[in-house]
Amino acid sequence: MKRIDAYFYxxxxxxxxxxxxxxxxxxxxxxxxxxxxxxxxxxxxLPVELLNICAIIVPWIEAFIGVSLLMGIRIETSAFMLxxxxxxxxxxxxxxxxxxxxxxxxxFSLDAEGSLVSWKRVIExxxxxxxxxxxxxxxxxxxxxxxx
Amino acid sequence: xxxxxxxxxxxxxxVLAIVAVSIFAIIFNGLSPSSVxxxxxxxxxTVGENLTKIPVFQTRDxxxxxxxxxxxxxxxxxxxxxxxxxxxxxxAIFVDTRSVExxxxxxxxxxxxxxxxxxxxxxxxLPELSRNERIITYCDGEDCSQSIxxxxxxxxxxxxxxxxFFDGWTEWQNAGYPASAGDIP
Numbered sequence: 001m002k003r004i005d006a007y008f009y010x011x012x013x014x015x016x017x018x019x020x021x022x023x024x025x026x027x028x029x030x031x032x033x034x035x036x037x038x039x040x041x042x043x044x045x046l047p048v049e050l051l052n053i054c055a056i057i058v059p060w061i062e063a064f065i066g067v068s069l070l071m072g073i074r075i076e077t078s079a080f081m082l083x084x085x086x087x088x089x090x091x092x093x094x095x096x097x098x099x100x101x102x103x104x105x106x107x108f109s110l111d112a113e114g115s116l117v118s119w120k121r122v123i124e125x126x127x128x129x130x131x132x133x134x135x136x137x138x139x140x141x142x143x144x145x146x147x148x
Numbered sequence: 149x150x151x152x153x154x155x156x157x158x159x160x161x162x163v164l165a166i167v168a169v170s171i172f173a174i175i176f177n178g179l180s181p182s183s184v185x186x187x188x189x190x191x192x193x194t195v196g197e198n199l200t201k202i203p204v205f206q207t208r209d210x211x212x213x214x215x216x217x218x219x220x221x222x223x224x225x226x227x228x229x230x231x232x233x234x235x236x237x238x239x240a241i242f243v244d245t246r247s248v249e250x251x252x253x254x255x256x257x258x259x260x261x262x263x264x265x266x267x268x269x270x271x272x273x274l275p276e277l278s279r280n281e282r283i284i285t286y287c288d289g290e291d292c293s294q295s296i297x298x299x300x301x302x303x304x305x306x307x308x309x310x311x312x313f314f315d316g317w318t319e320w321q322n323a324g325y326p327a328s329a330g331d332i333p
Contacts, residue, residue, distance in 0.1 A: 033177065033184045034205040041203055048201040052188040060173035061166060076154075077161040084162070140154055 014131045015069050023066030028110045029059035039106035043096055076139035083132035090125045093117050183208045191300050193222055202300040223299035226311035228319045231284055240282040245294040257326040264294045282309040286316025
């Protein structure tokens with residue numbers, strides 16, 4: 001009989017929560033790319049010409065990560081991508097805070113009433129990053145264990 | 149397979165996934181009703197002595213409705229004295245581009261509030277105004293480009309006589325010119 005370790009259900013929960021969050025975060029951005037482009041513009045980090053193409057591609061990468069995690073397909077790859085993109089988000093938010101920009105985060109929704117960039121957003125993203133790294137670490141460890 | 153090889157394999161898979169997802173996203177954008185141009189259109193505006201690229205955020209459909217390629221009148225910067233002269237002579241409408249909260253706490257007298265976020269291309273903007281009306285947009289702080297962004301947006305949808313008053317609220321207050329607080333009467 002297959003043995004289930006103590007953290008089996010915790011890992012499923014982390015995977016589903018992260019998957020749901022990423023899929024949810026992508027929806028508004030996919031529907032309204034021009035609004036998302038405007039939010040990226042406010043961060044003042046990208047050349048103007050590239051705003052639209054980023055607003056087109058980034059939400060679909062989020063959706064891909066979300067669906068992969070929800071369905072449990074290629075967990076190590078999606079956890080790796082999730083960690084990478086979350087590090088990128090954290091850097092963007094911290095740089096906005098450091099420059100004193102009072103702008104919409106564009107993290108989960110594009111509402112004008114949505115949340116502004118803040119340390120709270122950074123902490124949320126650090127939790128997401130921790131979840132992604134844990135899933136990636138476990139997948140790597142398990143594969144190594146199976147091979148030995 | 150050792151861990152470093154495993155990580156390289158994950159890296160390769162991630163790059164492959166990003167390329168595939170990007171191609172899919174670009175195709176989806178081409179077919180979507182809210183499709184946007186892949187390269188962001190922009191206008192070049194003179195701010196002080198510098199030329200600044202101001203992006204135009206419109207879907208392809210909106211760009212068709214507001215086809216301003218040939219008769220676009222680029223908004224120009226306006227200084228405190230000229231802005232005040234228009235204020236005194238009632239020859240311009242002042243548009244406050246800051247948030248509604250900031251507008252309520254204090255604004256140039258008679259200014260209307262149009263926060264940049266609230267501007268919706270699908271609705272008629274300022275329907276009661278003629279497209280030839282002189283408009284002066286302003287916001288607050290030297291880092292604030294909302295006045296320029298909104299000025300470009302208004303020019304983009306057909307207003308012909310638009311100016312932006314950079315760092316306007318601060319300059320207006322320092323000069324002690326008429327200001328009000330609260331909602332529009």
